[in-house]
Amino acid sequence: MARVALLLGLNVLGHCLASPHSYSLLHNRDDAHDVYDYVVVGGGTAGLTVADRLSESGKYTVLAIEYGIIEPDGRRNRTNMYNITSVPQVNLNNRTFPVDVGCIVGGSSAVNAQGFQRGTKRDYNNWAELSGVNDSSWNWDDLQPYFRKAIQLGSGPHPDIARVYNMTYNAGSYGTNTSKHSIFATFSRGHTPAIIPIYQALRGYPGVEIPIDHSVGTLGLAWTPRSMEPISFNRSYSRSGHYDGLNRDNYHLLTATRVEKVVFKGKAAEGVEISPRWPEAHEGKGKGKGKINGKGSGKRVIRARKEIVLSAGAIHTPQILQLSGIGPASLLKQAKIPVIVDLPGVGANLQDHAYQPAVQFNWTTPPPYPEVNTTLPPIEAFLFGPGLNLMLGLPGISPTRYQSLAASYLSQSPSEFLPKHIHPTIIAGYAQQQRLYAAGMLDKNFAFSATGVGALPVAAPQLMHGLSRGTVTLNLSFPLSEPIVDYRFASNPLDLDIVAENIKFYRRFYTGPDSILRQYVDLTLGESQPGKGYQSDEGLKGWLRENLVPSVYHPSGTAAKMAREWGGVVNEGLEVYGVKGLSVVDTSIFPTIPGAATSMTVYAVAEKAADLIKARAVVVVGF
Known part of the structure; x- marks a missing residue:
């Protein structure tokens, strides 16, 4: 039910924007040039950001190619979400799960829950350590200028709300560019008075700290902005910030188009092979009629003078690499794909955040809450209310364990819970991650729990740093179909131990001896979920195998920026190892997933990547 409620909540977010009639939107696939300076594969969160930055000077021609189409944001339906289902999860009672990623111009930023979080200092310092070089430019301090460039503070909380709710924020963590072509972090103007007693109880609870906000690299209880425009409070996402209204004649967008593979000349990437998403579209039939652009003839190759940028996301970027002959040689040979580069890490290292259905109690009489002296209306819708998040490290969740x-x-052993017959470089990379995560488990500022705090005695904590690693691989029966996604959640059994500790934390918070809310909880009726029947660790883990969901729609890590000898796929410049003229810019490059919703990090990575790409600006092949 928690998943259904989340999806229903997302559906009501949609607001219809008129489709832009800009020069850059190609209405016919055959109108695309044969050659561009840069070809960006993917018109999502990262892809549109990179394409905007590469084209803004006017010096370079840029084509962004997107499988989805332009549609109103906020809606999840059969055309703007990919239809992918995971393989049965052995450790979750063989259940399968939707792999929800956006199939729309704007990508997942067009359909997500608009949560804006940054992660902690340890998250990004781990990235630097996993690079395998001594002078990595991917640590916390290096990335902060790009967070500020990527995300502008739309507006802080209303003064009346800030006073009553004790809302604080660090304005210096955000940029100050208020132009239309920006991505905004904005505090909601709605409020929920019934949340105040929960806030007050958490504020004084053992192990819970109160940072100024979550942008400063530490954990605790803090108010967070959402990706919203500051005046209209409409969704702020990559299409609104990095495409709509730009009208540059050197920046083209081609939609409803599949990139089947990267085309190489030797080891140099020279172009991409494309085909229509719907083969009948160019005939004006069926799904494509009157609905999409990108009409035109079948397969063709579009070349790039300088660089091809893969920004197709953590599910499809590894698939395109594998289809192009870059990936585990054993897999490519089975698929009868000529091997360009044997890179075992392509499609390995899949990570996501997981969530459990709510730990839920019942009030006898709800706790009292103060009057809020403001003209702003109270609001009960969680996604539009004040964003209160509790993020904790393992010492806060489980102080005795x-x-x-x-x-x-x-x-x-690093190989103990990885897939059988895994390549030694993957094992070596996981050993490095294991070392860093074991240290993180002792750190109060390395997130293992994140909960959006509501007004009811309900908590649905997410596991922010799972220890298992999944895979994305070609479907050998039909390589051009959707790839095989295996989260392999709880393949490392400690994942379930940690989530069980999350449940016990919220049991203590609502009904334990230190709880100031205990007096309001109906202890006779008791816990409604998981329930009195699940008290032991083994009982809780059995309930989780039946109920936990291994994805919060944040797939990451499948083309990781790590040392090649540790299973890495891209280097410090995000260039794919072993070839020229090909880079990756999306959540694939995250060596470890941040302990936060991923969209803000994607924007920062894309801004940094654009600077790296422009700095090298090397001609790969001549035309």
Whole structure:
């Protein structure tokens, strides 16, 4: 039910924007030039950001190619979400799960829950360590200028709301560019008075700290903005900030188009092979009639003078690489694809955030809450209310057990819970991650729990740093079909131990001896979910195998920026190892997933990537 409620909440977010009639939108696939300076594969969160930045000087021609089409944002339907289902999850009672990623201009930023979080200092310092070089430019301090360039503060909380709700924020964490062509972080103008008693109870609870906000690299209880325009409060996303209204004659967007593979000349990427998403579209029939652009003839190759940028997301970027002959040689040979580069890490290292259905109690009489002296209306819709998030490290979640959990994890053989017959470089890379995560398990500022706090005695915490690693691989029966996605959640059994500790934390918070809310909870009726029947660790883990969801729509890590000998796929410049003229810019490059919703990090990575790409601006092949 939690998943259904989330999706229903997302559906009501949609607001219809008129489709832009700009010069850059190609209405016929045959209108695309044969050659551009840059070809960006993917018109999503990262792709539109990179395409905007590469084209803004007017010096370079840029084509962005998107499989989805232009549609109103906020709606999830059969045309703007990919139709992918995971393989059965062995450790979750063989259940399968939708792999929800946006299939629309704007990508997942067009359909997500608009949560804007940054992660902690340890998240990004780990990225630098996993690079395998001593002078990595991907640590916390290096990335902060790009967060500020990427995300502008639309507006802070209303003064009346800030006073009553004790809302604080660090304005210096955001940019100050208020032009239309920006991505905005904006605090909601709605409010929910019934949330105040929950806030007050958490504020004084053992182990819960109060940072100024979550942008400063530490955890605790804090108010967060959402990706919203500051005046209209409409969604702020990559299409509104990096495409609509730009009208540049050197920036083209081609939609409803599949990129089947990257075309190489030797080891140099020279172009991409494209085909219509719907073969009948160019005939004005069926799904394509009157609905999409990108009409035109069948397969063709579009070349890039300088660079091809893969921004197709953590599910489709590894698929395109594998289709192009870059990936595990054993897999490519089975698919009868000529091997350009044997890169075992392509499609490995899949990570996501997981969530459980709510830990839920019942009030006897709800706790009292103060009057809010403001003309702004109260609002009950969670996604439009004030964004209150509790983010905790393992010491805060499990103060009596975190050290033993860290020791258990560190004692594991790195290969013990990875796929069988995994390449030695993947094992070596996981050993490095294991070392860093074991240290993170002892750190109060490395997130293992994140909960959007509501006004009811309900908590649905997410696991922010799972220990298992999944895979994305070609479907050998039909390589051009959707890839095979295996989250492999709980393949490392400690994942379930940590989530069980999350449940026990919220049991203590609502009904334990230190709880100031205990007096309002109906202890006779008791816990409605998971329930009184799930008290032991084994009982809780059994309930989780039946109920936990392994994805919060944040797939990451499948073309990781790590040392090649550790299973990495791209280098410090996000260039694919072993070839020239090909880079990756999306959540694929995250070596480890940040302990936060991923969209803000994607924007920052894309801004940094655009600078890296422009700095090298090397001609790969001549035309």
